[in-house]
Amino acid sequence: MTRSSPFSVRGRRALMVMRDEREIAIVRRQLNRLGMTISEHDPSQPPPEEIVDVAVIDADAIPIKSDLACAWRSGAPIIALIGTETPSRLKWLLDLQPASFLIKPLRSAGLYTALVVAFDSAQRRIDEAAYVERLEDRIRSRRVVFAAVLQIMRGHGLAEADAFTLIRQTAMRHRTTIEQLSADIIAVGGMPNRTTRTA
Amino acid sequence: MMAGEMRKSALMAVDEINESDEFDFVFAPHLRDPGGVVAGYHAACADLIREEQVDHIVGCYTSASRKQVIPIVERTDRLLWHPARYEGFESSDNVIYVGAAPNQHVVPLVRHMLDHISGDVFCIGSNYIWTWEMNRVIREIVTSAGGRILAERLLELGETAVDHIVKEVIDRRPPAVLNTLVGESSYAFMRALHAAAMRAGLSIPMLSCSLCEPELKLIGSAASVGCVTSSAYFESIEGAENSAFVARWKARHGGDSDPCVDGLSTYVCVMLLARAIRRAGSAEVGAVRRAAANHRYDSPQGPIWVDPDNNHCFLTPRLARSVPGCRFKIFWEADAPERPDPYLSNLDLTAIGTGAQKSNDVMTKRLNHLRVVK
Numbered sequence: 026m027t028r029s030s031p032f033s034v035r036g037r038r039a040l041m042v043m044r045d046e047r048e049i050a051i052v053r054r055q056l057n058r059l060g061m062t063i064s065e066h067d068p069s070q071p072p073p074e075e076i077v078d079v080a081v082i083d084a085d086a087i088p089i090k091s092d093l094a095c096a097w098r099s100g101a102p103i104i105a106l107i108g109t110e111t112p113s114r115l116k117w118l119l120d121l122q123p124a125s126f127l128i129k130p131l132r133s134a135g136l137y138t139a140l141v142v143a144f145d146s147a148q149r150r151i152d153e154a155a156y157v158e159r160l161e162d163r164i165r166s167r168r169v170v171f172a173a174v175l176q177i178m179r180g181h182g183l184a185e186a187d188a189f190t191l192i193r194q195t196a197m198r199h200r201t202t203i204e205q206l207s208a209d210i211i212a213v214g215g216m217p218n219r220t221t222r223t224a
Numbered sequence: 225m226m227a228g229e230m231r232k233s234a235l236m237a238v239d240e241i242n243e244s245d246e247f248d249f250v251f252a253p254h255l256r257d258p259g260g261v262v263a264g265y266h267a268a269c270a271d272l273i274r275e276e277q278v279d280h281i282v283g284c285y286t287s288a289s290r291k292q293v294i295p296i297v298e299r300t301d302r303l304l305w306h307p308a309r310y311e312g313f314e315s316s317d318n319v320i321y322v323g324a325a326p327n328q329h330v331v332p333l334v335r336h337m338l339d340h341i342s343g344d345v346f347c348i349g350s351n352y353i354w355t356w357e358m359n360r361v362i363r364e365i366v367t368s369a370g371g372r373i374l375a376e377r378l379l380e381l382g383e384t385a386v387d388h389i390v391k392e393v394i395d396r397r398p399p400a401v402l403n404t405l406v407g408e409s410s411y412a413f414m415r416a417l418h419a420a421a422m423r424a425g426l427s428i429p430m431l432s433c434s435l436c437e438p439e440l441k442l443i444g445s446a447a448s449v450g451c452v453t454s455s456a457y458f459e460s461i462e463g464a465e466n467s468a469f470v471a472r473w474k475a476r477h478g479g480d481s482d483p484c485v486d487g488l489s490t491y492v493c494v495m496l497l498a499r500a501i502r503r504a505g506s507a508e509v510g511a512v513r514r515a516a517a518n519h520r521y522d523s524p525q526g527p528i529w530v531d532p533d534n535n536h537c538f539l540t541p542r543l544a545r546s547v548p549g550c551r552f553k554i555f556w557e558a559d560a561p562e563r564p565d566p567y568l569s570n571l572d573l574t575a576i577g578t579g580a581q582k583s584n585d586v587m588t589k590r591l592n593h594l595r596v597v598k
Binding site: 034055060133 | 294298313314315316317533534566567569570
């Protein structure tokens, strides 16, 4: 997987979900300077189908009592533009899970930082989700590993620790995971007779 | 030293404008000198704006001082005309950036190094934002071209105890040293390295993107020779505009005095401002900003104009080598004024140092440093 640096923003796609013309002009100008491509979207409408790399959303332009906040959450990282700092608005903002934010009134300074933080945190979220998925896979296969250890203990007359060591070493020799080898052990009813090593 | 050069240059431009028939107004300069004390810049500008009713401010050398001034010029909608080259990543609507942006100073320097000197480099600089960001850019370009950063050494601002770094350079004999030290630290380092290299019989190429003519004199005629320097202005630029400027400079400040890039850039700030006011028919900030946009001025450093996309200037990058007599000999300049790219968003790393021809150059030189060990 190629990972793009959060600092390189040229060519990335930004969606502006904003209402105020002056603020739109400031953000558009700065995004142009950074070489990003820009599209606009009406804040009163549900999120578009279009795939973008970041969404700049004027938090004040979306009613708090609407279902739209959670609809935005699953897409691209969000930079929230914040004018109102009341707890009711901030609670809504937390539900939106913005990757970064800017306080209004906007100026040219700050947007690049918000973009870099947003891209970085989006990448971290992807990495963390992948890590969690790997851990969950391992938890799911624990039952299989345990069953394989029992099989080897019985078949080879080994203690639990020795049976596990044998499985681990065999997995290393076969260049496979403990979980995969365990599944094979259960499938064939004992240590599979693999002589060829897969590189 | 730099503040004095910049003030002299600004006042020279003011006098020329006030004496010229081409302008139907005169400038009344108000001078403030915070003396490099960062906290003083905000107060000085607040005073200029509130007490003197000033619309346009020319100045600030360091980024730290500019960052102090930006909030107040933005809040009161004034214009800061900023003469110094800087590290980029800024585009205030209330600043006209007349000094070089990073694509106009450090990028051509590193490109030259990769193509003609070495892919590997030893970096030494002052411990502040200029060096930090320069080193980041240098590392990105050099490593993407297959070169290596051999070391990154930092000295505190003003530090002149340089012997440990000079010793390391002499011991390691890097194929190139990139110097982003400023002021006395740089002068001390160049003198000490020159002396040590002479003793060791070594010649180690040095590169800089801030060295200027008055500094060559401060360093000394022998130690200042041979530094490859990137700048938008050298006193030795050929052409009628610059010859006339240098003559006026020497007539005003003495035959021994030499203009430098930051002084010239301050002069250009005042000239760009005067031309924009003349074109706008008013000194009002919005009108002046619009009038300055794309309005070409044939300055001593060549044609220059403000890019309204980011308020930085189109200007011509140049590379020169410092030669005996405390002068620079220019050996390369861009074919035309280069568009400013303060966020380096158009920096194409694949086009630098990695083309077949170029990378062969780097790799051929790399081979000279390799030994076959059996």
